[in-house]
Amino acid sequence: MDLLREIARRIRDGSARISDALNRMYQHKAAGDFDSARQEMRDVLAVEVVPLYREIAEGQLEDMADEP
Structure with missing residues (x-):
């Protein structure tokens, strides 16, 4: 049970x-602060x-790889 x-x-x-973190990330992105x-x-x-939450964070980082 523990x-x-x-x-x-x-x-x-x-x-x-x-x-x-995703909410804050989207706010930063909207402000152009990648x-x-x-x-x-x-x-x-x-x-x-x-693992699922790590994958989400890693995916977001990959998606921003081409951003300034």
Whole structure:
């Protein structure tokens, strides 16, 4: 049961973390600040353990590779 609680906690925390970071990333992109947008995803990758949320952050970084 402890394992299931830990899994649920990581998913809950990771979901909130990626959602918040994506919102901030989109705001930075809209303002033309691609360096800050990229940093939001790097910050997620520095702490994220849930594979799906890591993939999302990595994909966003790849999508911004051609931006200034």
